[in-house]
Amino acid sequence: MNRGYHYRLFHMLVALGAATMANAHDATISSPDGHITVQVWVDDNGSALYSVLVDGNQLIDSASLGVEMQDVNFKSGLYFAGEAAKTTINDRYELKTGKRKWNHYLAHQCQFKFRDRQGKGFDVVFRVSDDGVAFRYYFPYAGPDTVRIVEEHTSFRFPGHAKGWLQPMAVAKSGWEQTNPSYEEHYQQGLPVGTPESTGTGWVYPALFQVDSLWVLITEAGLDGRYCATRLGPESPQGEYRIGFPDPREVMPGGELLPASDQPFYSPWRVMTIGSLATLVESNLGINVADPAIPLWEGTIRPGKSSWSWINSKDDFITYEEQKKYIDFAADMQWQYCLVDVNWDRKIGYERIAELASYAAAKGVGLLLWYNSAGSWNTVEYTPKDKLLTPESRESEFARLNAMGIKGIKIDFFGGDGQSVVRYYIDILKDAARHGLLVNFHGATLPRGWSRTYPNLMTVEAVRGFEMVTFSQEDADKQATHCTILPFTRNAFDPMDYTPMNLHKVQTPVQRRTTAAFELATSILFVSGIQHYAESPEGMATVPGLVRDFLRELPDSWDDVKFIGGFPGKDVVIARRAGHRWYVAGINGEQQEKDIHLDLTLFGEVENVSLITDGVSPGGLLHQELGPANNYRVTMKSNGGFVMVLNQ
Structure with a gap:
């Protein structure tokens, strides 16, 4: 050998x-x-x-x-x-x-x-x-x-x-x-x-x-x-x-x-x-387990709430006067943003959008603009399109937006989950961060922890959200049970742009099946860096003043969370804390009325309790100020809900 x-x-x-x-x-x-x-x-x-x-x-x-x-x-x-x-x-x-x-x-x-x-x-x-x-x-x-x-x-x-x-x-x-x-x-x-x-x-x-x-x-x-x-x-x-x-x-x-x-x-x-x-x-x-945050200009990260015309009035009302009305709406509600959706570049134009941005800034409101992700992966004709496909075009567009005073962008209709599409998401996030722009991805993949790594990512759709309720009676019929699943699944970790909270009515032939208290509760149950509310100025005008004040004071971010009870597809009750105040919200995804027993000893010393539930009249809301107690029983109507605020 x-x-x-x-x-x-x-x-x-x-x-x-x-x-x-x-x-x-x-x-x-x-x-x-x-x-x-x-x-x-x-x-x-x-x-x-x-x-x-x-x-x-x-x-x-x-x-x-x-x-x-x-x-x-x-x-x-x-x-x-x-x-x-x-x-x-x-x-x-x-x-x-x-x-x-x-x-x-x-x-x-x-x-x-x-x-x-x-x-x-x-x-x-x-x-x-x-x-x-x-x-x-x-x-x-x-x-x-x-x-x-x-x-x-x-x-x-x-x-x-x-x-x-x-x-x-x-x-x-x-x-x-x-x-x-x-x-x-x-x-x-x-x-x-x-x-x-x-x-x-x-x-x-x-x-x-x-x-x-x-x-x-x-x-x-x-x-x-x-x-x-x-x-x-x-x-x-x-x-x-x-x-x-x-x-x-x-x-x-x-x-x-x-x-x-x-x-x-x-x-x-x-x-x-x-x-x-x-x-x-x-x-x-x-x-x-996501990677730590990239270096980011701190002024970029400003979570908040936003008005949004498209959810109710759709494409034809992306006009200068309509958007000005929604800026005024945001200012009146003390919300930080107003989102201008599809075709703004054609129906309003860059020059007048800059005027709107200045008008909004004077009222303490930041403007957000919609973009088509573009490319050959879909046939959507909405614009602006082809503006974000290359590093050079992104650099040019983001610099222009920054100079106009625009605070963030909503980018829609992505092409799936392939490695190159994932790379495209990340490149957008990094480039937007350098220009101080917040980002909202729509028609998109699950963000998978990106909100930690790229803190300018405020929210992502990746959910059958409220817009589907405005299109289809079948989706409206399923909304209540669908919403009770989301805190256990889609919204368990990543921010979710469900676009919740239509308190008055859907401005389409579709009949909303959920109650006003159910809708109000979703403003707390669902977590999103920017919450784009599905309500119009006209609808909000029908809401009791105490409820409008509640929405003006609702926190923009949360310090902690407690699960109170529920089961996916049936009901869910969750408490979220901001400072010394706990907000408890519950929704009922089933057709029968339910009584929920709340043990307030979970929250330590509670000085007073504010409760909003469904009223006697259809679509109405009932507000009650309650004294301190260890236990409360709250009734949730069929497809109904409640909100409770605990002051410590």
Whole structure:
């Protein structure tokens, strides 16, 4: 035998021995309180697997890890190549918008390495906190060749009796003017796991599951432009849901669809919030794992409320006089913004928009302007269009807006979840930040923690919002139950531009089914950096003065949150704190009247209580000042709601 043969044989035996020992290795990592444990191992086929246990009971069982790259499939033939020393993540940070201003993320972290016989593979970084599990892949390769990932094997395997509250992904290039996907479908409630998604496109994040007394909310966070956005695949045999990649049509022209990099890179975090419904509502796990904020001019970040003409009067009233009326409306309500929607460049023009911006500024109101994301991915003719497609055109347009005194932009009709579209979102956010512009994405993807990383991102639609109620009686009929699902799913972490609170009536033939108190409650239940209200000056004039005063004084951001009660699809009651005042809001998504018992001892010393409920007359609101007490019973009408203000 020659020396080279002995050398190769020796290393083959070493690798085989390492694989044998590693495959016998069962690594674990637990949450700081010890209730949640993750197990990671490689099975006899060389497949990387993980399980999640809560108090020793299986929640996620033998789920898959791994990816397929262009030239190699890391689905099997792997060995456990070791783990880094466990560390503690102890992160404190501030959010200018969101459910909680000051946040503390405490988690245990460990990085596990998986390799094949050629020494190629991937690492998985697990973080386990008291409220859930997050993990992401690390691909350590750098070189002249670009690494492309064509499939992700990641899965979440639930027991067969689990149920899901899931929203289907819309088919790419479908819908009005080929504007899908835009995360605007209805949720399907209480689905047995394993139920296929009917269109074959998959399920969007956040995806909610119930396993006995536990709840799991799955999402992703931390997209940095090198990975595509993902979803859960349409098939889930035996309750195993796999990560799915976007449709090939969800790209910028000539851009990348799938993850690609010529440098070492991370995937986004795969996030599972775990616990009770209170855990889900009060957790910020989907924000905690996002990257810290980019440097930003502090004056840019001004959350607030906005008037908006389009929701009631649509395209034909984007005129100078109508927008001036809505600026006056915002000023009277002490709201910070007025949004001017589609075709303002043609119907009003840049010069007169600058006049409106000056007029608004004199009244303490900032102007926001609508844009078409443009490009070949939709056929929408609304303008301004083609202004934001390149760095050069964005620079020119954003500089012009800044000089005009414009405070922010609403950008609509994006092209899906491909890597190049994700990169487009991020480029817009960075460029807008440099010019002091706030951003609102519409017809868009779920923001996945971007509001932490890019604090100028005030809100994102990605929801079947109130505008659908103005178009369709079917959507109006489903609005109440749909809204009770959103605090547990879409709005659990990321800001949501539902455009809530139509107190008087919809100015279309559609009949609104929710009560005025239900609508008022959504101004508190739904979290958005800028809340674009679906009310007109004429409608607000019909509202009692005490309610108008309430809306003038309603906080623009929140310090803390408490879940009081509810169930997705049925009802929900949530309390939010600003300073020394708690705002409690509840809505009823069902047809029968309900009594809600509120234990005010949860809030400490309460000096007085203000309550707004539905009045006796249809559409009316009843305001009551109540004395301090430990318990209150509040009646919510069918599709009704209430708002309670607690002064401490």
